Amino acid sequence: MTLSAALSRQSNDASFPTLWDELHWRGLIHVSTNEDELRTLLQGDPITYYCGFDPTAPSLHLGNLVQLLLLRRLQLAGHKPLGLVGGSTGLIGDPKPTAERTLNERETVAEWVGYLGNQISKFLAFEGDNSARLVNNLDWTAPMSAIDFLREIGKHFRVGTMLKKDAVSARLNSEAGISYTEFSYQVLQGLDFLELYREYGCVLQTGGSDQWGNLTSGTDLIHKVEGVSAHAIGTPLITNSDGTKFGKSEGNAVWLDSSLTSPYAMYQFWLNTLDADVIARLKVFTFLTREEIDEYAAKVETEPFKREAQRRLAWDVTALVHGDAAADAVVAASAALFGNGDLFALDAETVRGATQELPSARVAAGDLVAGALVETGLCSSLSEARRAIAQGGVAVNNIAVSDEAATLDSATLAGGVSVLRRGKKTLAALVFSA
């Protein structure tokens, strides 16, 4: 397997005395086991470490990308990553703070395990002395009997300790309560870490800080059973400075799978990063050096309207996830669609390239504009579409539509396509059939 362009460009910043210092500077460490020991451990001989991803959806999302990039940074420092997909833990479900999860079908979970494995592989190097390895926790939990599990693993867990974990106590204090199934989740994750320690000498687990209880469940178990101090790093929850949730675009998660979130949508998501957040995002989501990021920070201060930091962030992450060519294509599309120029002046090739990136629908002259809004997914119902038009937020080829009963005319852009716009930045392509 050869490295992708994005992967081969990556490196850690040599200006930091240690990797640990760089991780701190990037804001990737929220909690951890003993800091001094970790710093030393990471500077020493290569270690094996892991991070798990549960198949709760057919794709990973931006929150998972933080973990993938942390795995990669550690790999670049010479350590050996294990990417774990939760074939078994995905069948159980870790306790969400608010409510019990609905169990997914076994077949569905198995399918998602495959998708996630493929995605994880794109972000790690599978060559060289410290090549990555994919593991599935179903491989060691499926053969284990309930009796073995309770005798060999369960005996090491005290219920008092388990009840004190935030994830569990939050649920016990909520009206939702918690099932025995989800209560057991931390034991399964602890078992994973122990298994990976025994099989691969894995001594470090990374994860989101909301997983801290599950991470320490593993370090505690290894300490009890093997008498060894294993480590854990919890990354911070990424938050937006305006209080909204990070990683949501129009209420939906931003997925790494291009069929769920298009490269264009991915690029637009990052381009719209707040000034107040963009530097922190560059630190976490790109491999730019401290020096380069400092330069962007200065530009955000002096000429924020140019949004150079946002552009760089958007290109880098889009290229990382979807490849350089896709990133270049969506930059061109964005320039065409948001440029100040007349859309009608664009040549057919440019129009085709730009509109290809957008959600689209097949229409005919005479169709209702409101209907087209629904067809393209820009509005979820005709009522909402009419409302959008009434509010003056809809335009076809940048010509405002003011009548709720307006129909599409045949004046398309070059190439027989029209651009439907809702609000300032939600676009779709209308493909006219003869």
Add this chain to the structure above:
RNA sequence: GGUGGAUUACCCAAGCGGCCAAAGGGAUCUGACUGUAAAUCAGCUGGCUUCGCCUUCGGGGGUUCGAAUCCCUCAUCCACCA
């Protein structure tokens, strides 16, 4: 096992027989300003064949001319008692 309380739209939360498609707040969305920002201000926010009609107030059944509001029952959660 017993008694009492709760369950309302995306979330929180009023309503307690007609004036309820359901107050208020949050969030989303749209407009103005702008940098495809943020903050701020304003407006919208169940659906549809939209001066009207249809489906919603945990599920099901009933009383009534008429129910989110009353009764029965089931489910879930909370509290106290055993």
